[in-house]
Amino acid sequence: MSERQHQKRSGWRFPPERRHMLWDEEREKRLPPELVLQAAGTEPGATVLDVGAGTGYWTLPLSKLVGPEGRVMAVDVEPLMVDDLRRLVQERGLTNVEVVQSDELHIPLEDGIADVALLGFVLHEPPDPVAFLQEVARLLKPGGRVAILEWQKWETEVGPPIEHRISTDEARDLLEAAGYRAEPISSPHEDVHAWLGIR
Ligand SMILES: C[S@@+](CC[C@H](N)C(=O)[O-])C[C@H]1O[C@@H](n2cnc3c(N)ncnc32)[C@H](O)[C@@H]1O
Numbered sequence: 001m002s003e004r005q006h007q008k009r010s011g012w013r014f015p016p017e018r019r020h021m022l023w024d025e026e027r028e029k030r031l032p033p034e035l036v037l038q039a040a041g042t043e044p045g046a047t048v049l050d051v052g053a054g055t056g057y058w059t060l061p062l063s064k065l066v067g068p069e070g071r072v073m074a075v076d077v078e079p080l081m082v083d084d085l086r087r088l089v090q091e092r093g094l095t096n097v098e099v100v101q102s103d104e105l106h107i108p109l110e111d112g113i114a115d116v117a118l119l120g121f122v123l124h125e126p127p128d129p130v131a132f133l134q135e136v137a138r139l140l141k142p143g144g145r146v147a148i149l150e151w152q153k154w155e156t157e158v159g160p161p162i163e164h165r166i167s168t169d170e171a172r173d174l175l176e177a178a179g180y181r182a183e184p185i186s187s188p189h190e191d192v193h194a195w196l197g198i199r
Pocket residue numbers: 013014022051052053054055056057058075076077078081102103104105119120121122125126132
């Protein structure tokens with residue numbers, strides 16, 4: 001069995017009808033967005049991909065952080081999430097955010113446009129996470145970075161079923177298999193692990 005086949009997974013998709021759960025006060029206490037985005041090295045003026053953006057939990061703080069000189073591309077595969085994102089962008093008048101509907105392994109954006117890509121609790125979902133990380137790599141500038149947040153592979157109050165989670169060692173292995181140099185970064189919470197992949 002090849003390395004790539006070995007790393008295919010059964011696939012899991014966050015149920016879009018439960019998308020209200022992605023944004024509540026408890027989550028903001030557990031995962032203060034500013035702390036996470038600083039650890040990911042996101043700066044004013046940067047072009048950032050929020051891949052698997054969901055309902056925009058990270059999109060809003062990213063828009064504020066990159067500011068008027070920066071750009072945020074909020075990407076999701078689920079049409080219901082994309083609709084919510086478009087509504088959010090319109091309601092808040094976010095002129096630096098573009099919402100993008102993607103396919104499972106294709107993001108319809110040009111090569112080499114982004115400084116940073118954020119994958120906030122997304123990598124455990126695609127059935128072929130290595131191919132997914134490679135598609136993200138296509139969109140990064142040379143030296144660009146992908147920041148990954150995932151639930152630890154142990155029981156927690158919220159989060160996906162444990163059999164679908166990615167352990168911290170698996171996250172590093174997937175990044176390396178996709179051609180990134182993997183570095184752990186400080187985690188906002190003990191139940192969450194965080195990695196940076198550098199091209
Ligand atoms: C658990 S939610 C996290 C949403 C958001 N990042 C957050 O932290 O609030 C995972 C999101 O990834 C999206 N997703 C799953 N597979 C994807 C893929 N191949 N390409 C783009 N988005 C994907 C899902 O539709 C869902 O919105």
